[in-house]
Amino acid sequence: MKKIFFLLLIVVLYSFTTSEEKTTISGKITNTENGIIRIKGELLDKEIKLKPDGSFSENLTLESDGIYKIETTKNSFSIYLSKDSKLTLSADDTNLITTLKFTGKGSVENQYLAKKQLITSVIPDEELYTLNENEFLxxxxxxxxxxxxxxxxxxxxxxNFKTKEAININYLEQKHLLFYKKYHYVFGGVNNFKVSENYPKIDETIDLDNNSYFLFSNEYQEIVLNKFYEGVKGDGITGMISAKDAIPKIKALKSQSIKNRLIENSTNDINIGNPNYDKTYWEFLSIINNPVVKQTLTDNYNATNALQPGNPSPKFDYENQKGGKTSLENLKGKYIYIDLWATWCGPCREEIPFLQKVEEQYKGKNIEFVSISIDALKDQPKWSKFVIEKQLGGIQLLAENEWESKFVKDYGVWGVPTFILLDPNGNIVNARAPKPSDAKLIDLLNSLKI
Structure with a gap:
């Protein structure tokens, strides 16, 4: 009897001490630019450094079976991973999809996905949506x-894969039917476009709150997100939504994965341009369980707090169109009105006459007008020519790395034009100052007795 009890005890202890089941993925991806790949998916974002020959091997702990993505600097492809996958892959990053091969447990499903991607990428979505209706269908x-x-x-x-993929082929069709109807006018340049009476009906019976299918299907994800943005008057292309409208609807969803993705797409709402960013941050934080998104939200929150009036401004030191470089330190002692803009930006160009008028009105006063362009460095000649031809005044600077420029990122800028006002000590007066065409700008400048 004691012997039996002892054996049972060993079994119980063993069940508590065995390690969690791991998904294994290994292989070789040659000719990557930086020798790094990322595996991304539900509650997973892992960077993997390849060995010099391009090989790698990783054990992953997955929260769920489903579609994940492997990204290189140049390419990306979907893979299906289950908690017991033992997958080996090989590919050449210079021609990734056509060279992608799989072996091991899960290889059949992933080879299918690679072949499917070859079929669906024969014509890019943008080109597909430019076709007339009959050609498109x-x-x-x-x-x-x-x-x-x-x-x-x-x-x-x-x-499980076979069952869900049968339904997913229908999602593939439904996604394109929906997107063509919505975006043919964008990609095809057709104003006031409407589909014909014979256009296939969009399936309105699709469950838009299914966590399992959201994890499995990229096409289902696109349908769900697009429909959600429609419901909150959001932008189905960029993902930008109004937090005030969206939060109650996000909370009402059953799918945690959909909640996570919607908030991941809305992290820019934690921005100095949102007067309710503090409330939005805490609301978002209470909804999601994705640690990576939580960190992004917190980083944005801390950066936004740093942009409150009276705090020191982020610094810049950029190429001056007239030669040399100009830094924030060079301009201390005067108020500084900064215009973040680009030559390719229509709304930016519309503000130029108003800015020139304000510059003339405050000529000789204790204020400098600084325009910082986020044009690409390769377009420096085009930018310089534009400045000369349009006779732009003030100090004309070119940022070092477009949207990724540190000054631009530090100010949480995701759209131009954006205007900033600093005091003579280089401290922030308003990180989202009124634009030149807004009469509130003159009221603000006059209140400072410049």
Whole structure:
């Protein structure tokens, strides 16, 4: 009896001490630019440094089976991972999709995905949506038939994948039907576009709050997110939504994964331009369980707090159109009105006459007008020519790295034009100052007795 009890005790102890089941992914990806890949998916964002020959091997702890993404500097591709996957892959990053090969447990499903991507990428979405309606529907049917044939020929080893993929082929069609109807006017340049009476009906019965399918299907994700943005008057292209409208609807969702993604797409709401950013931050934080997104939100929150009036301004030291460089330190002693803009930006160009008028009105007073362009460095000649031809006044500077310029990122700028006002000590007066065409700018400048 004691012997039996002892054996049972060993079994119980063993069940508590065995390590968590790991998903194994290994292989070789040659000719990457920096020798680094990322694996991204639900609650997973892992950077992997490849060995000199491009090989790697990783054990992953997955929260769920589903579609994940591997990214190199130049490319990305979807892979299906389950908690018991033992997958080995090989590819050449210079021609990644056509060279992608899989072996091991899960290889059949992933080879299917690679072949499917070859079919669906024959014509990029933007080109697909430029076709007239009849051509579009014909091409879409060709794509769906090809994917269907591939599905029927494949001898899947994962029953869960096979079942969901059968439904996912329908999501592929529905996504394109929805997006063509919405975006043909954008990509095709057709104003007031409407589909014909014979256009296939969009399936309104799709469950838009299914966590399992959101984890499995990129196409389902695009449908869900687009429909959500419609419901909160958001932008289905950029993902920008109004937190005030969105938060109650996000909270009402059952799917935690959809909640996470919607908030991940809205981290820019934690921005000095949002007067309710503090409330939005805490609301977002209470909804999500993704640690990476939580960190991004917190980074944005801390950066936004640093932009409150009276705090020291982030610094810049940029190329001056007249030669040399100009830094914030060079301009201390005067108020500084900064215009972040670009030559390719229509709204920026519309503000130029108003800015010139304000510059003339405050000529000789204790204020400098500084325009910082986020044009690409390769377009420096174009920028300089524009400054000369338009006779732009003030101090004309060119940022070092477009949107990724440190000054631009430190100010949380994701749209131009953006205007900033600093005091003579280089401290922030207003990180989102009124634009030149707004009468409130003159009221602000006059209140400071410049």
């Amino acid at each position: 014909k091409k879409l049917q060709e794509i769906k038939n090809s994917v269907n044939n591939l599905y029927l020929k494949t001898k899947f080893t994962d029953a």
